[in-house]
Amino acid sequence: MFDKSKYYGEIWLPENENTKHFCVLEFIDGEVYLETNLASKNSEYKRDLLYGAFNGLGFMTFINNSIKSSSSGLIFHRKYNPEYTFASSNHIINPLTLRIKEFKIDNDALNNWIRSFHLFNYDDNNIEKADDVNHKIKIVEKSIQVEIIKTTNYASDLSSFNFINLGFISFVSESKLTILECIELYRTFQKFLLFYYGKSSHFKSILIKCLSCGNWFSLYFNDSLTHDDTMSFTSLAYEDVKDDLDKILNIWFTNEDIRFCADIIIENLLSKKVSHSRRFTNSLATLEAYNKRFGIKYSKPTLERYFLEHKGILLNIMNIEDADLDNYIKKIIRSRDFFVHGNKNQTDYFTEFELLYISFLIDYIVCIELSKQIGFSQKIINDILMKAKSVFLDMQSVNKMLSNCILKN
Template identity: 35%
Template sequence: MFKKDKYYGEIWLPNKEGQKQFCTIEVVENDFFLNTILLTDLLQIKLDIIYGVFNDLGCLTFVNCNIIRSETGVVKYKKICPDYVFACANHFIEPKGIRLKSIEIENNTINDFISNFHTMNPLKDKVEVQNVQINKININEDLTLSLFKNYGIETNRFGTNILNHGILKFEFNYEKSLLQSIEIYRHFQKFCIMFFFGIEKFNYFKSNCLNCGEEYYIVFNDDLAFTHNQGIFHKFSFKNFDSFPSVISNWYNNEDLKYCFDIIIENYLSKKVSRARRFTNSISSFEAFYKLFSVESKHKKLNKRIFEYKDIFCLMDPNIVEIEEFSRKMIRIRDFYVHGNRDQKTEHSSFELLYYSLLLDFVVIRELSTVLGFADNDIKKIENAGISVFKNQLPLNRLINENLIID
């Protein structure tokens, strides 16, 4: 939506339209910064709402505006960073109590999920670029998810390019607040983080005014938008994913699944998480999974719980020779970090903690994927991804991480 780095206009506070001030907007990676001389109280550090009209953008409403810099001199300069921005061509969007019936998100990552793009029609000698709906899935009685492919045209002095766009749309039977709507999108982002290589920042996030039907755009801090190198499915197409409707429905509808996956996802979201913290997250996710989904779910001791899934542990990590000894070691490490039992005799390096954490994660992901409804061939891909880590990457990384100073 925002093609330029800077926009010009004027802003004012609610009920003070007669006190408009010149303002520039700087857009830095979806963050908005307002540079203005808007008059406010000297000690004020936050403004609830600011209205503005800007060239090329229309009517903007800024919400939760933090004054991050203030200078007093010949003029009183302020730099303001809003948490939310509402942009509409013809009228202002009132944020208080706003309700939504649908949200539409364009994201380049969705392109990777859509295998059929616009093609040249040799009989008509033209490119067919109409919108095509790839999937429409009824998640539950309140929520419908749709995937589209769309196109854009980019022209410069060298020629004209047709750009493919992937669009995700959620429709609600019952009106939702903005935060509820964003959370629905965030849950889809977590799906991409868990099984693929993350998700990029959205190109736009928009809805429609319930009074007049006009579309408006919403900008906010998309803190779940990032990519990583721990994805399971390398190339993937929703169109060829027969089990996707049941998988994504279970992803949204099963609260126990949400709880377990959220613990694992913490390991992806925290860029500087320590190996010890990562391990405790992983052991917590395994114990939560066991309590909620184990067929037997009667063992109270961790070693018995690990032994119940010994086939999966040994499948993922061929280096496990004695599952009993492995489970006892997991107990000692858990007690050392979680229960503060520093008398435990446990020898492990930070490098080993990382791989123990990965092993627990892969076991839980593999088992929860069966609950989600993944097909057998997709479960096999998850198993192969885990086996690859411990059969191929572990020996190499162990060699790379050797330290002659202490080893």
């Protein structure tokens, strides 16, 4: 939506559209700011709704406008920070009555997830363009159609000719949706991409089809559910899952228990400054959530019982003897008691460094079990299992060596 960092226009209150105020719209670090003299003499913390018109953008709607700064003197000055911004070249968008049946999102992460390449054939002296992807999936229970698209555009001038790959996901609903329901559908797919591919970029655009005039308008918000660097948790490409994707996404979009468990792991994956002990306790919460929803129902459930339900996966990832597993689980429980319950009497517990890889271990256990529930093929399950072993054994060994410091000896 924003090709520049600054735009000029006017804004006004919905109840007073005849009184317009000059405004400068600035786009800074993914946030929209409005600097204007539209202000009330009364104390307020935010404006729910503002309308506007800006050169280069069109008719604008701003929602949940928190007030970042305010001053008075010869003139009022106020700086607003809207949470959601709509732009239309045709008319003002009223978010309170807005209903939607079709929208699409441009996200660069789809270009990387769908790994197709254009090649130059030197023998024939021509370019072999990769086939477009148009994968339509009907989410039956939600009465929506999801379409995953990868296509190519091009740009040329006197000095160059460039292919530009474009990745979209579009949604078409049989029933009318609110704007928040549309955003939630997109975020549900984003979480799938983060969980199984490890990346979701900030969208380039969200385009929504107006039911009244048939034209498209834009939505912008600062999307926090992004990770531009590909995480190495599972790293499944589109080619790996495309044959089962219809079944997989139908379960992902409709099974809230699966998404609830995955959400905690996604929080771990996106957290940058969380301590290893906090990450460990998050992972324990994921394991408990999974077992309570999908595991054996115990009259007296314990963490030890929960771990032993996944004994086969534990032994496979950790590469330890069956006889050593009980002591290892008991040490995990002692570590839980120390870091969660503050039991200072515990002396034999894992270090912060070890807790990081136990956290990975637990996350992989839940990921593998969720993947079975969703219906991934045994080949994909085995691939995730091999990835888990590589992280727990190989990566832990290397990082343990790298973390050694002579000052600690």
